[in-house]
Amino acid sequence: MTGAYGIFAFMASHTDFEDHRRHLWAVAYRITGSVADADDAVQEAWLRWHRLPDSVAEDPRRYLTTVVSRICYDQLGSARARRETYVGQWLPEPLVTGAGGSGRRPDGSDVEEQVALDESVGMALLVVLERLTPAERTAFVLHDLFSVSFPEIADVIERTPESVRQLASRARKRVRAEAPRRSVDREEHRRAVEAFLAASTGGELADLMEVLDPDVVWRADGGGKINAARRAVVGHDKAARYGLGLWRKYGQFGQDDPLAMRVVRCDVNGAPGLVFFQHGQPLAVLAFSVHDGRITEIDAVVNPDKLRHVPALPDPGETVV
Template sequence: MADHAVFERHRRRLWGIAYRITSSVSDTEDVLQDAWLRWQALPDDRALEPRAYLTTVVSRICYDRLTSARARRETYVGPWLPEPLVAAREPAPGPEEHAALDESVGFALLTVLERLTPAERTAFVLHDVFEVPFPEVAEAVGRTPDAVRALASRARRRVRDERPRQTVDRAEHRRTVEAFLAAVTAGDLDTLVATLDPDVVWRSDGGGAVGVARVPVLGSEKVARFAGGLVRGLDPAGTRVEVLDVNGAPGIVFADPASARAAVLAFTVHAGRITGIDCVVNPDKLRHLGLLPV
C-alpha cells in the first residue's frame, strides 16, 4: 500500500489542479477521493516519483470528467459559472494589498477556460499554471508531447485574447467592491451606476433552481437596477452581508436564513470601475460554503 503521508503532502497541489480544470469544488473532492483510492491500492514500489504520478492520475480523472460534463453544461439553464471559493476572512492589511490578484482561480480566467476544449484546458492548466513538462501532460490527456504543446499554445492565445482587462491592485479592487455594496444597500441608484463601467456585464447562475436572469444583463443602468433587486426583500437584521475573498479577489457574500437565499458575487474591476459581475445563487454550488442552515 502506498504511503498516506506522501499523498497528503501533495494534496494541496492536487486540489489546485483539479479545481482549475473542473471549476467545481464537489468534482474536485470526488477526484481527490478517487485518486486516493488508486494511490492506496498501489504497491509501494510502483510510484518512484509520487508528485508526477499523482499529478497524472488527478489530471486524467479531471480530463475524463470534464469531457463527460460538457454535454451537461451545454443544456444547463442559464450561464454556467464556477463553484466559488470563499475565504474565511479578508487578509490583514499589508504588502499583499498591492500584490497582483491570483488570476489562476479568478472567475474571469475560469470563464475563459470554460470555452476551451477539455484537452486544451487540461494542457493549459498543467503546463502554464503548474509548470508540468509536456511529456507528463501528454500522458494525462493521451496525446503526444507535440500535440499537447500545440493544445497549450492555442489555449494560451485564447486566454490572452479573451480574458478581460482587470486591475492588479488589490486595494483598488476592494475599494470599488465596497463602494458598490454601500450603494446597493443604501438604494442609491446614481452612486451605484457610478461604480459600474458603461458596458458592465452581469451573469447569474441559478441553475434553474432560483429565479434569475437566464441571459447576461448588459449596461450600467440595467445592472444597477438588477443589483438593487438582489437585496430587495432581505431581512436587514438577519442577513449576513460581507466583503470576502472570492476566488482570490474581494467579492461579496449574501446569506439570509429567513428567506433561505444566498449569493456569492465575484467582480472584475478595471480603471476603478466594475466591468463584470458573476453572481452564483444556485444552491447546489453554494452548499459547500455552509452559508445557510441545512
C-alpha cells in the same frame, strides 16, 4: 503487507499522499471549476494511490498529478454534456474564505490550506476556461499554471507532445483575448466592492452606475432552481437597474426580521467579494473583476447546489453591513 511492516508502509504511503493533497486539489479545481468534482478527483486519486504496489511511483508528486489530471480530464467530457442542457448561465463553484470570519468548509477542511488562492484561481479566468475544449483546458492548466511538460500532458490526454503544445498555445491566445481587464491591486479591488455595496444599499441608480464600467458584464447562475437572468446583463445602465431590482426584492427580508438577510465581506476565489446570507445560510456569492477602479464583471452564483460548501454564518444576528 501484514503486521508492523504493513502498518508502517501504509503510514508512509498516507504521508506521501497528504504531502501533495493541496497541490492535487489546486490542479483538480482549475481543470474542473467544480469544488465537488475536485473533491471526487482527489479522493479517487487517493484510492488508486493506496492500491499501488510498493515503490511503483518513484516520484509521488508527478505520478499523482498525472492520475488526478486524467480523472479530471475524463470528468470534463461528461460535465460538458451536462452543461449543454444546463438552465441559464453556468459559473464555476466559488471558493469563499473569510465569510463569517471563517475559511472553513462544512466538512471542516480549510479552503486556504487546500488551494493557493492566486490569480490563476480567479472567477474571471475560470469563466474563460469554460469556453475551451477539455483538451485545451487541461493542456493550458497543466502547462501554463503548473509547469507540467508537454510529454507528461500528452500521457494525460493521449495526444502527441506537439499536439499538446498547439493546444496550449491556442488556449493561451484565447485566454489572453477573452480574459477581462482587471486590477491586480487588492486595495483598489476592495474599494470598488465597498462602493458597489454602498451604492446598492443607497438605492440610487446614478451612484451604482458610477461604480460600474460602461461595458460591465453581470452573469448569474441559478441553475434553474433559483430565479436568475438566463443571459448576461451587459452595460452599466442595465446592470445597475438589474442589481437595484434584486436589492429591492431581497433586501426587504431584513426589514421585519433582522436575522433574515446579511451581507458579508469575504474573499471569493482569492479576491474581495460578497456573500449574502438568509437566516444564516448562504443565498448568493458575488465575485468581481475590477479595472481602473470600476467593476468590469460581476459573477453571481445563486444555485444552491453550488453553495453547499460555503460555511453557514456562525452568528446570524451579527451586524455585518
